[in-house]
Amino acid sequence: MKKMHLLGLMSGTSLDGLDMALCTFENQGGQWTYEVLQTGFREYSDQTRKQLQEAIRYPVSELLSLHREYGAWLGKESAEFLRGAPVKPDAIATHGHTIHHRPDLGFTFQLGCPQQVALGSGLTAIGDFRSLDVALGGQGAPLVPVGDRLLFDQYRFCLNLGGIANVSFEAAGERRAFDIGIANMLLNHLCAPLGLDFDRNGALARSGKPNLPLLRALDSLPYYRKPYPKSTGYEWFREAILPLLDRYPDTPENQLHTAVHHIARKIGEQLKGLGGGSRGGVLVTGGGAFNTYLLEVLQGQLGEGLALVVPETTLVAFKEALVFAFLGALRLAGQNNVLASVTGARRDSCSGVVYLP
Incomplete structure (x- = not known):
């Protein structure tokens, strides 16, 4: 061809x-x-x-x-x-x-x-x-996993930390994938009152303290108990998560700290539950791959058996655009x-x- x-x-x-x-x-x-x-x-x-x-x-x-x-x-x-x-x-x-x-x-x-x-x-x-x-x-999502399978099969998991965190992986000879839950959509929302688009390197989150009632409420959201395949988006964020921020008010730093630990905990639970395997690590892309505090907390959740792999900057930032170009190539x-x-x-x-x- x-x-x-x-x-x-x-x-x-x-x-x-x-x-x-x-x-x-x-x-x-x-x-x-x-x-x-x-x-x-x-x-x-x-x-x-x-x-x-x-x-x-x-x-x-x-x-x-x-x-x-x-x-x-x-x-x-x-x-x-x-x-x-x-x-x-x-x-x-x-x-x-x-x-x-x-x-x-x-x-x-x-x-x-x-x-x-x-x-x-x-x-x-x-x-x-x-x-x-x-x-x-079908769910109509996620679509990136076909690119993960055909272009990035050397990794055990392909984790995208965008507005929503999603993962793809091989199981029993088939590609599986689903939206794990919230990620940058929540973090960026919490930065907005401070006049910031995002929390650079997770510095604000690192400086905060946990809001335990908020953390428990986030961890208990019903979406996380649904089996995959599943996908979510802004509607879920608006209807299920935003009310919790109002119910458990705190400083932006403390809410960001709590959100990072919630995100890392839910991703860690899912990846460990799927089995680490012995082949490759976790390819991490999307804007969240630049959040060093989030990656530190997530690696702590995963332990030493499953290493996070952050590729060069172009792939981190543009992997989804690359894969959509690939979807177009497959269509042609x-x-x-x-x-x-x-x-x-x-x-x-x-x-x-x-x-x-």
Whole structure:
């Protein structure tokens, strides 16, 4: 198979901005390889961040208007990013920004019209990667595990510390994955009253003390007792976690300290419960991989038998954009890019809708 060049666009639940990764993929003898050629990040303006955060409450007309507007912005930013790029991509694989994710009700919606991405960039765009899986009875998430399986199989676990913490792993010859629970969405929310986007290196959390009633309440949330496959998002954070912060008020430092220990405890419980195995360690990516205090507490939860592995900065920051580019490559190759063993759907699928400029 010839080399394919894809631009991956990723906007996650942490609401920090748009990640872009221009990548090359090649399949030789059934083995996929990749190269990241160029990466970029576009921070959201305060207005855009507020719109994305509040869009879940928008009426239909406003939501669809923002869908068009945000898609046009994605297309414009893609075109600017690709000026002077080393290659012209075969397509843009766009995740969009998840606003409504309700697989229990049979739907999911990612903001950012892919047709506008195609028109704004002048390139083929592939979007709406989740809906087919949801229609097949799956969670529509997580989608990154197919990349973990085909590109990062040397690790026992692939752990993403984004707005939500999720993990993927091999079990009985199948890829398994699920959303463990809250991560940066909570930490960044607690930083907002201090005028900060995030807690650099976890310094504020390190300086705080535990709020034990809050910790017990967080640890007792029913979501953590649900079996996988399972996925969650902002709705759960808003409905289940935010009320606990109001019920157990404290200083931002103490709440951050408590949140870090909650996050590390829940991740540690899950990974140890899945078995450490003897092959590889835990590949850690996403913004939380830069939070040194969180990693220290998490490693303490895991013990010496399961080592955290933080790769080079580009992979930490842009792994999800890289994998969405890979999902686009698999879509163009006509290969399955969503795994039923991960999502709980009736079958694997080759997902993503193709839009021409």
